[in-house]
Amino acid sequence: MVSPSHSEPVIELRGVEKHYQMGDTLVKALQGVDLKIFPGDYISILGPSGCGKSTMLNILGCLDQPSVGQYFLDGLDVSKLSDDDLSQVRGKKLGFIFQSYNLIQQLTVVENIEVPLYYQGVSEKESRDIAIELATRVGLGKRLDHRPTELSGGQQQRVAIARALSNDPSVILADEATGNLDSKSGGDILGIFDQLNADGKTLILITHDEGMSMRTSRTIRLKDGSIASDKRREEVAR
């Protein structure tokens, strides 16, 4: 299947399941998921609606914990961590990009990018410098003091990307990042993702868009809460 890379996995799921109690019935949103993600991986997680993509993202993003199984992030078992420690892990090691951008409305571009740094206790000056640099990198150097409502969808998503990068995370998780964008802006965003991966970032894109598999180096398909296939591009191409 996936050839073990030269380095330790940044993410490892072992027998992960997620159960939801819906009245009398137990819904198994994820079952028997084993997965290793290595530094520098560029992954798309694909599957039809209801297959468990969001559940998977929540667990990978330490927003939720598996009902069964273990999750190692940078070698640390996060499946049993306290709420505070999970917050700490999210703030330090993960970057989130959401379909609806999820910027904080009362904050400016720079301030939005600074939010993760604030919770990491980075000094005001340092976090301001980082935020300005990242905003410039995603092409918003001239919009530092704008508010989200003054920006287009594509610009907002670029702020979100800058924000996801601000704490220099081990993994960036994007949930339908281009779902609300027109094809032009969406293409721009995907271009940024490509560039980030080229710079060595580990990205996980969750999407129902089949075309994405052509872009990423590895494609994981989910079906009814299990991994149906997990292919690297070489294999896809072959």
Place this chain on the structure above:
Amino acid sequence: MIRHSLLREFSLFRLKRSVLLGIKSLWMHRLRSLLTAMGIVFGVCSVIAMLAIGEGASHEAQQQIKELGSQNIILRSVKATDATTAGEQERSLILEYGLTYRDISQIQATVPGVLVTIPAREVKDFIWNESRSIDGSTLGTVPWFPEMRNRSIVRGRFFTEIEMNTRAPVCVLSRSLARHLFPLTEPIGDTVRIQTSYFRVIGVIADDPAASSAGEEDKNGKPSAKQSAAMEMLIPISTLEDHFGEVLFKYRSGSFEAEKVELHEVTVRIDEPDRVMPAAQAIRHVLERNHKKVDYEMIVPLDLLRRAERTKQIFNIVLGSIAAISLLVGGIGIMNIMLATVTERTREIGIRRALGAKKKDIVVQFLIETVMLSGAGGVIGVALGLAIPLIITHFAEMVTIIEFWAPALAFSISVITGVLFGIYPAFRAAGMNPVEALRHE
């Protein structure tokens, strides 16, 4: 446990940023924030203003009572109101009533703690300086009267024991009387007349605090009723007996009145404050035994003072309740808005949690907002609360006293209200599941 680590981890830097963030969030909904803070504004402002007014009123009352002398017991002769005895006496044409020297000697002999007694007799008649006159009161008393009654000598001197023993025709005028009879000239050395007797003015004494606090005459130059009580002239009691005899005649409302009163007023000075109330009780017994009808009244300034203090306490309790209720209402208003805010900002809470905010970060963020809201209300309330008493003093000429602790207290309570009513919304915000909060529309 949460609070412990909160203190440790919450650096000044983060506090500053949280405050800035709070200001931004509150500023986003300026009108709503303002209206929410209004509850606190009125609560705080009314507490301070009412305290200042209450404090001013009770201070004035207490000051007047204290000037009477808290160690004094003042006895006054009054016409008995009993109708049958009055009818009985009508035949004699001379109304005989009131305190006697016998009362004094018995009080001195039997009541413990009596330091000194100050007898006084009064003649109510016109006092003249050449063509100027006023209906006033002439009080015959003893040389230690000013000291015992806390009346200061404004000019000149009081009469001496020698002058009393020699029945000298000297007098001391109250300040109001001196002003009225001698508007332009120096009274000391001059003479005043009552009926056919002349008295040389040797001093001016402060007005009786019980009679008046104002001294100015009205536009027509006529003294008000309050002021006429302050028109007072003091002479040796022996001199008064010499000149006016035992029976005092007065011409009032077209008919003569004759009355025989040995003493109009007796001030009993007690040696220690603790013994004032028992002494008052003992004096009452002596007087009840000596007088068949109640032709005297007893004023115990200390008792009045205690009553005034008790009234003030009750006032403070009422005030405290009103303040508590208004702050409670303000607090509920704040809580209501904060709960709405938390719901409205569910998505923001989810985002912050995803980006690394701990539960306590969320708690602190919302608490700071609530406290800023109530604190701002408190500041405005304090400003208004300080201004209102000034305005009242200026326009209503009422004494108001702002105790230094009142604004501090009112402000602290407003902040505490913010914390108390902010806790629940803040914990509700922090307790939200991040996944669900992120999904919230």
